[in-house]
Amino acid sequence: MVKLFAVLFLFFISGCGRDLSDRVVLRFWHGIESPENNRLLEKKVRLFEKRNPDIKIELENIGAQDRAMPRIMTALSADRQPDLLWFAPVYTGRIAESGKLVPAEKFIEKDTGFDPSFIYEGILDSGRYNGIIYTVPFETNCLAVYYNKDHFEEAGITELPRTWEDLREAAITITEHSAESDRIERFGMLIPLGTEEWTVWTWQTFLWQAGGDILDDTMTEVRFDREPGIRALQYWSDLVHKYECAVLSERNAGYKLDPFLAGRVSxxxxxxxxxxxxxxQDAVNYGSFPLPRDKTRATNIGGENLYIFKSTPTKEAAAWEFAKFIMSEDFQIEWAINTGYLPVNRRAAESAEYRQFLEENPFIKTFVDSMDFGRSRPPVKEYSRISDRIGRAVESALYLRVSPGEALRKAAQEAEDLL
Amino acid sequence: MRHKPLEPYLYLSPGVFCLVLFIVIPVIFLLILSFFRWDMMSGVYSFAGLRNYIEMLKDPVFFQAARNTAIYAAGVIPVSMAVALAIAALVNEKLKIFSIYRSSIFIPVIVSLAASGVIWLWIYDYRSGILNHLLAGLGISRINWLGNPDTALLSVIIVTLWQRIGYNMVVFFAGLQVIPRNLYEAAMIDGANGLKRFRYITWPNLLPTTSFILVINLIFAFRDFDQIYVMTRGGPMRATTTLVYHIYETAFAEFNIGMAAAATMVLFVIVMAATWFYLRFFGEKE
Structure with missing residues (x-):
């Protein structure tokens, strides 16, 4: 009996980090939402395990990214973090501060078989904090405008909007008033409302287009309350309230497709x-074009990075193997073609297979091209709190409770206190 | 002389153990936390003295949250109690039609608040919600219930009422059932009408129940979180940010654990005061 317990006990303690067959077990947390993408990830992970029989990846979906931060925080404070994490690169600084991340640069330096020049430099930079690459890209994306081709044709718009004025004029032309009442049946544009990251992420592109920025280059001074910021927020507000050619989304749901698919917005x-x-779907005949320019062009680079947490040298090495697998040409091509995300690997993007995919889906090419003028959110550790303040400013200005200038100034003061 | 009986303490010990483990220790830990700065991410903490409390009292959001909580409690408690009492009294009169109501009114209680929050999200939906649909039928223009800072808190109050009336009704009903029948019979012989019977028999006999419901509702009102989290996330423009939601945001969005602990202490004191008040004035009579 005692022997039995002893054996069970040994099984139990050896179970931490290794399964019975002596494989290295890595816990991988991600928040990939659609079932199709989850199935694809599962498939690719099994392929990785087949190629690396001594490594086992345990996938765990931690739910929508916006709401995963508390879970990651509590895990870190209890020292129960996973080995690998799929998460937005903008949180690199915040999580690196915990001291529990292995900087990816450590692996890149040592691993002569890995050539980082295949990864787009701008995307690789998104995982940098204090000059060191902490996290490596998993997938990337950016923003552009989707439009309803039929609505454009009906309204007689032949040229796609290129500037803020163009966009406004197009939206005004498309907006349809009801014949009987003063209600508006169709809006030219959807403006995201809410205080969460989506609103801030999209608004930032207009801030940049107007020539502004969130922080200065040294990341120590707040800049978004200057003239370009005020103009960008005024532009949004005017589209909705002055020209009545845009409609506010549901709160914190600016990314939902329903209004577009139902033809309520163009x-x-x-x-x-x-x-x-x-x-x-076949309800809407759609296309895309790059975000319009004001002083300059800009879009916001998003996507997710892989975070590797400190554990044992064996597990860390296994995690790096997995990271390399994710960044590889094969994975990037298949992932991009099936999910719509953009490849982070230059060779994948230039492959014949991906090029053909872009030819068949020209609206995705808009995004690939937009990456040329893509910018990233400031990688400061206070970013999520600053973003919250900006979100509240955007919301109160869009509700016409305060002027854009006042709202942004108040947010800037709070952001300065945070820095 | 027999020695002290050990048995009762033995019987009590599992309960006391759980109480200490899940209530007393966390409360003490909370109190300690409220005097510290704690960065959960790096695990670094430092003694802050009263700084968390001072900063909290300087924070306009804290007062807005306190005001919202007061409005919320003032909106939920009297209405839910009055309506629940009226329904319970009618059910108690053994009118057939109301006994059917009894179960239907209780149903919302067994639905979790988070789930009912989702249901009400659809009901309130600006474009396709049934509520605006019905209003349109009456010729009233659509209302952006949860999206408008002026109506959002009211909308949340309505959801809570929908749920809480059922709970209160059941407790009131139980209280009514124990009032001796013969009191009513005697009053009827003396010629007291329904209103008088309520005033001189039901109301005084129901007072312990009423005070219990009042205190429980007060505690509920300070604790409600699920429906706000699901429906409005404290917005728009913090219109539905109550104290609990503010604490949640401070702790898990701002990661300012110390200040969240300080705000929780304030909430704790309020709820304890309400409970003490109840036990002091009504506890022994029951």
């Missing part, structure tokens, strides 16, 4: 990942 800002959903 243009919306969104990313390439909605491609699988668009493919499955």
């Amino acid at each position: 243009m919306m800002i969104n990313g390439p990942w909605i491609y699988p959903v668009l493919q499955q």
Whole structure:
């Protein structure tokens, strides 16, 4: 009996980190939402395990990214973090501060078989904090405008909007008033409302287009309350309230496709990942064009990175193997073609297979081209709190409770206190 | 002389153990936390003295949350109690039609608040919700129930009422059932009408129940979180940010654990005061 217990006990303690067959077990947390993408990830993980029989990846979906931060925080404070995490690169700084991340640069330096020049430099930079690459890209994306081709044709718009003025004029032309009442049946554009990251992420592109920025280059001074910021927020507000050619989204649901698919709005800002959903519907004949320019062009680079947490050298090495697998040409091509995300690997993007995919789906090419003027959110550790303040400013200005200038100034003061 | 009986303490010990483990220790830990700065991410903490409390009292959001909580409690408690009492009294009169109501009114209680939040999200939906649909039928223009800062808190109050009336009704009903029948019979012989019977028999006999419901509702009102989290996430423009929601945001969005602990202490004191008040004035009579 005692022997039996002893054996069970040994099984139990050896179970931490290794399964019975002596494989290295890595816990991988991710928040990939659609079932199709989850199935694809599962498939690719099994392939990885087949190629690396001594490594086992345990997938665990931690739910929508916006709401996963508390879970990651509590895990870190209890020292129960996973080995691998799929998460937005903008949180690199915040999580690196915990001291529990292995900087990916450590592996890149040592691993002579890995050539980082195949990864787009701008995307690799998104995982940098204090000059060191902490996290490596898993997938990338950016924003552009989707439009309803039929609505454009009906309204007689032949040229796609290129500037803020163009966009406004197009939206005004398309907006349809009801014949009987003063109600508006169809809006030219959807403006995301809410205080969460989606609103801030999209609004930022207009801030950049107007020539502004969130912080200065040294990341120490707040800049979004200057003239370009005020103009960008005024532009949004005017589209909705002055010209009545845009409608506010539901709160914190600016990314939802329903208004666009129902034909209630003719243009919306969104990313390439909605491609699988668009493919499955035939209600709307859609296309895309790059975000309009004001002083300059800009879009916001998003996507997710892989975070590797400190554990044992064996597990860390296994995690790096997995990271390399994710960044490889094969994975990037298949992932991009099936999910709509953009490849992070230059060779994948230039492959014949992916090029053919872009030819068949020209609206995704808009996003690939937009990456040229893509920018990233400031990788400061206070970003999520600053973003919250900006979100509240955007919301109160869109509700016409305060002027854009006042709202942004108040948010900037709070952001300065945070820095 | 027999020695002290050990048995009762033995019987009590599992309960006391759980109480200490899940209530007393966390409360003490909370109190300690409220005097510290704690960065959960790096695990670094430092003594902050009263700084968390001072900063909390300087924070306009805290007062807005306190005000919203007061409005919420003032909106939920009297209405839910009055309606519940009226229904319970009618059910108690053994009118057939109301006994059918009894179960239907209780149904919302067994639905979790988070689930009912989702249901009400659809009911309130600006474009396709049934509520705006019905209003349109009456010729009233659509209302953006949860999206408008002026109506959002009211909308949340309505959801809570929908749920809480059922709970209160059941407790009131139980209280009514124990009032001796012969009191009513005697009053009827003396010629007291329904209103008088309520005033001189039901109301005084029901007072312990009423005070219990009042205190329980007060505690509920300070604790309600699920429906706000599901429906409005404290917005728009913090219109539905109550104290609990503010604490949640401070702790798990801002990761300012110390200040969240300080705000929780304030909430704890309020709820304890309500409970003490109840036990002091009504506890022994029951």
